[in-house]
Amino acid sequence: MVEHLHSDGEEPCVTLDAFLSQSNATAVRLEPDEDARALIPHLDRLALIEVAFPKFRDGRGYSSARILREAGYTGELRAQGDVLVDQIAYMKRCGFDTFAPEKPLNPADVEAALTRWPEHYQGAADGAVPIWKLRHG
Amino acid sequence: MYKYDEYDHAMVAARVAEFSDQVKRRLAGEITEDQFKPLRLMNGLYLQLHAYMLRVAVPYGTLDSRQMRMLAHIARKYDRDYGHFTTRQNIQYNWIKLEDAPAILADLASVEMHAIQTSGNCIRNISSDQWAGAAADEITDPRPWAELLRQWSSFHPEFSYLPRKFKIAVIAADEDRAAMRLHDIGIQIVERDGVHGAAFYVGGGMGRTPMIAPLIKEFVPLEDMLSYAEACLRVYNRYGRRDNIYKARIKILIHELGADEYRRQVEEEFAHVKSLGIDPPKAEFDRIAKQFAPPALDASAPDAIDRSDPDFAVWVDQNVAAHKVAGHAIVNISLKPIGGIPGDASSAQIDLMADLAEQYSHDELRVTHAQNIVLPHVRKADLYAIWQALDAAGLATPNLDLISDIIACPGLDYCSLANARSIPVAQKIAARFSDLGRQKELGELKLKISGCINACGHHHAGHIGILGVDRKGTENYQLLLGGSGAEDVSLGTITGPGFDEDGIVDAIERVTDRYLAERAEGERFVDTFRRVGMAPFKEAIYG
Amino acid sequence: MKLLTGNDLKTGFVTWWTGSDWSIHIEDAADVGEHGEAILAVEEAARRVNAPYIIAGEKTADGPRPAHIKDRIRALGPTVRPDLTLKPADPAAGDWVI
Numbered sequence: 001m002v003e004h005l006h007s008d009g010e011e012p013c014v015t016l017d018a019f020l021s022q023s024n025a026t027a028v029r030l031e032p033d034e035d036a037r038a039l040i041p042h043l044d045r046l047a048l049i050e051v052a053f054p055k056f057r058d059g060r061g062y063s064s065a066r067i068l069r070e071a072g073y074t075g076e077l078r079a080q081g082d083v084l085v086d087q088i089a090y091m092k093r094c095g096f097d098t099f100a101p102e103k104p105l106n107p108a109d110v111e112a113a114l115t116r117w118p119e120h121y122q123g124a125a126d127g128a129v130p131i132w133k134l135r136h137g
Numbered sequence: 138m139y140k141y142d143e144y145d146h147a148m149v150a151a152r153v154a155e156f157s158d159q160v161k162r163r164l165a166g167e168i169t170e171d172q173f174k175p176l177r178l179m180n181g182l183y184l185q186l187h188a189y190m191l192r193v194a195v196p197y198g199t200l201d202s203r204q205m206r207m208l209a210h211i212a213r214k215y216d217r218d219y220g221h222f223t224t225r226q227n228i229q230y231n232w233i234k235l236e237d238a239p240a241i242l243a244d245l246a247s248v249e250m251h252a253i254q255t256s257g258n259c260i261r262n263i264s265s266d267q268w269a270g271a272a273a274d275e276i277t278d279p280r281p282w283a284e285l286l287r288q289w290s291s292f293h294p295e296f297s298y299l300p301r302k303f304k305i306a307v308i309a310a311d312e313d314r315a316a317m318r319l320h321d322i323g324i325q326i327v328e329r330d331g332v333h334g335a336a337f338y339v340g341g342g343m344g345r346t347p348m349i350a351p352l353i354k355e356f357v358p359l360e361d362m363l364s365y366a367e368a369c370l371r372v373y374n375r376y377g378r379r380d381n382i383y384k385a386r387i388k389i390l391i392h393e394l395g396a397d398e399y400r401r402q403v404e405e406e407f408a409h410v411k412s413l414g415i416d417p418p419k420a421e422f423d424r425i426a427k428q429f430a431p432p433a434l435d436a437s438a439p440d441a442i443d444r445s446d447p448d449f450a451v452w453v454d455q456n457v458a459a460h461k462v463a464g465h466a467i468v469n470i471s472l473k474p475i476g477g478i479p480g481d482a483s484s485a486q487i488d489l490m491a492d493l494a495e496q497y498s499h500d501e502l503r504v505t506h507a508q509n510i511v512l513p514h515v516r517k518a519d520l521y522a523i524w525q526a527l528d529a530a531g532l533a534t535p536n537l538d539l540i541s542d543i544i545a546c547p548g549l550d551y552c553s554l555a556n557a558r559s560i561p562v563a564q565k566i567a568a569r570f571s572d573l574g575r576q577k578e579l580g581e582l583k584l585k586i587s588g589c590i591n592a593c594g595h596h597h598a599g600h601i602g603i604l605g606v607d608r609k610g611t612e613n614y615q616l617l618l619g620g621s622g623a624e625d626v627s628l629g630t631i632t633g634p635g636f637d638e639d640g641i642v643d644a645i646e647r648v649t650d651r652y653l654a655e656r657a658e659g660e661r662f663v664d665t666f667r668r669v670g671m672a673p674f675k676e677a678i679y680g
Numbered sequence: 681m682k683l684l685t686g687n688d689l690k691t692g693f694v695t696w697w698t699g700s701d702w703s704i705h706i707e708d709a710a711d712v713g714e715h716g717e718a719i720l721a722v723e724e725a726a727r728r729v730n731a732p733y734i735i736a737g738e739k740t741a742d743g744p745r746p747a748h749i750k751d752r753i754r755a756l757g758p759t760v761r762p763d764l765t766l767k768p769a770d771p772a773a774g775d776w777v778i
């Protein structure tokens with residue numbers, strides 16, 4: 001199951017620019033207009049990537065998350081910002097495993113949202129078996 | 138026709154449950170309108186001028202009689218006894234109550250229908266050729282390809298918060314009956330060395346900056362199609378503009394990057410995406426394609442049509458098209474009676490069309506982008522009986538592709554974004570040209586009206602287009618000439634200063650008179666316009 | 681005069697602020713003067729109205745008349761379907777819009 005909140009006392013995230021010039025950080029924050037692929041050479045020493053959602057309508061972070069997972073990133077991938085309960089199921093499919101919403105979410109709603117979809121039509125970054133594969137064994 | 142299996146049913150049921158929950162939370166005040174709006178939009182629910190408006194998807198325009206009757210039932214039970222068929226092959230209801238929306242979606246789900254992604258900044262309902270599976274000129278039925286795309290795009294986790302809406306059309310004939318190149322992605326199924334593949338045109342659209350989609354890839358094999366689409370969308374999702382809603386469509390990205398640079402980025406992304414294994418096997422395509430197998434039509438059915446009733450003969454000549462199987466025909470039902478509202482049909486009319494489909498058309502109907510209905514598989518011997526039934530219901534207007542077969546958006550009578558009314562203008566033009574002899578003399582003439590710059594009525598793609606604008610608080614209409622949404626795709630040009638409601642009707646008459654004076658043998662209006670240019674028409678209009 | 685209008689949250693019907701409540705009839709609409717924003721905030725938060733906004737109008741013998749054609753069509757109903765407007769029995773009702 002997914003962790004809904006991040007733990008306290010962790011290392012603060014640095015910006016992408018800072019991360020790329022300062023080699024010892026293990027947590028980085030990615031803004032919507034920053035290229036997730038810039039992190040690919042450094043994935044093995046990252047423990048946390050926080051993807052910013054300054055506005056829920058800005059969907060660039062969904063692509064960033066998938067790109068990171070597709071490149072083999074296995075650390076924590078956090079969606080931070082204007083993260084609404086009606087989006088977290090899609091976020092999870094794109095590879096996010098933790099959420100840091102600005103406005104707290106109702107845990108029951110979170111549970112309902114994450115268990116709503118019985119299956120999925122398309123493959124994504126969550127490892128779910130797509131429906132077409134279930135159909136053909 | 139495609140039939141849902143247990144998975145499709147479960148997905149739609151989950152969506153109904155999700156939306157019911159969202160409506161409940163909105164009515165209880167747990168979410169604000171700002172948060173609710175994108176959720177209701179992804180379920181086709183708008184707040185319009187008079188009430189909520191619900192847009193129901195008709196995937197690639199195909200329906201069976203049971204589904205069509207459900208559309209009538211919804212109109213009767215939850216709305217005001219009618220619906221509006223749109224240029225995107227959908228149907229809209231204008232008087233929906235928010236509290237009823239979950240029940241309506243549940244009713245739709247019971248007949249394998251939904252309103253998923255009919256609005257919002259996501260991949261919308263996939264449109265196609267309304268004659269798919271029946272047209273004499275198609276190389277294959279495009280709908281299995283469209284269904285593959287429909288499933289891939291439904292609840293797509295990465296592409297549900299795109300910079301802007303995204304519309305895909307799929308055709309499989311050289312004659313383009315779906316305005317394919319005016320879509321964000323237009324796909325034409327083509328043949329190479331005996332194998333079918335998808336030609337991708339990307340970055341077309343209308344709205345305030347109309348553009349014709351450039352060819353991005355000539356031939357994408359079936360087994361790569363979804364990966365290729367995924368790559369096209371990912372480049373757009375990452376780099377499409379989000380700073381200005383009017384520049385957020387993919388056409389602007391491609392225009393700014395250039396088609397070559399966009400193609401390069403897509404190819405690079407595709408090389409990566411292809412390695413992820415997201416393309417279904419051929420067996421899945423075959424499973425879908427089997428369900429679109431052509432109905433068992435008897436090619437030895439009689440070919441002759443008894444034309445002794447002159448009114449019937451006129452209708453046959455105008456509204457009936459060639460079918461690929463001998464002894465059969467495609468019936469086009471005009472929803473454009475003179476003086477009527479383009480695209481509107483009453484519950485009783487919808488039921489009647491369902492009955493005719495069940496009895497005469499292998500249980501199939503289509504919605505067309507010109508806001509008409511098609512019975513795709515009809516025996517020629519049954520045409521007379523069909524015509525009689527249609528005629529009795531006011532559905533036999535013989536005006537397909539003539540000047541009174543007008544596409545018109547709802548305009549200021551229904552739409553909160555409108556600058557001017559569209560429907561009354563359509564009605565006045567149809568009345569002015571009501572004489573059928575006169576319409577036939579003018580020949581194929583596609584007239585399209587939008588009530589604002591958003592171009593829902595395809596005015597850029599009309600041989601004659603009309604755009605409603607607001608001129609110091611009064612309705613005003615600009616005239617465009619020379620557009621086309623077909624295979625000879627082109628964008629119309631504005632003639633000059635606009636007109637009031639009566640003025641625009643007069644201006645169109647001057648334009649058509651001039652056409653009759655200028656035309657050479659065999660030329661349609663748009664051909665003459667292309668040959669002689671704007672000047673003679675301008676002179677005719679403005680003196 | 682200034683009028684306050686919106687849609688009913690549940691039904692979506694066009695409504696007008698009467699000074700104490702909401703009505704579907706523009707004849708009942710009250711001049712909100714400078715208080716529009718304040719009323720709007722309270723009413724929207726209470727979910728008695730959805731997507732409210734303030735418009736300019738003028739007082740006439742027939743009651744308040746919105747300055748913009750769009751709001752006059754909202755007040756009446758679609759001009760192309762007189763049977764579905766709030767004044768189905770009045771064939772001249774559409775003239776008021778234009």
Ligand code: HEM
Pocket residue numbers: 183185190222223224225229301302319320321341342343344345386545546547551552553554591592593594595
């Ligand atoms: C009444 C409620 C409607 C609203 C609020 C609405 C809204 C819009 C908007 C805002 C756009 C412009 C999008 C853009 O340029 O990015 C648009 C485009 C469009 N709409 Fe509508 N629309 C409505 C009804 C319809 C109807 C009834 C039809 C079909 C008859 C339709 C078909 C289209 C089409 C074909 C486009 C052009 C797509 C393009 O720009 O490429 N819409 N609509």
Ligand code: SF4
Pocket residue numbers: 546547548549552553554555556587588589590591592593594
């Ligand atoms: S073109 Fe404008 S007026 Fe017409 S339906 Fe679209 S948004 Fe409304």
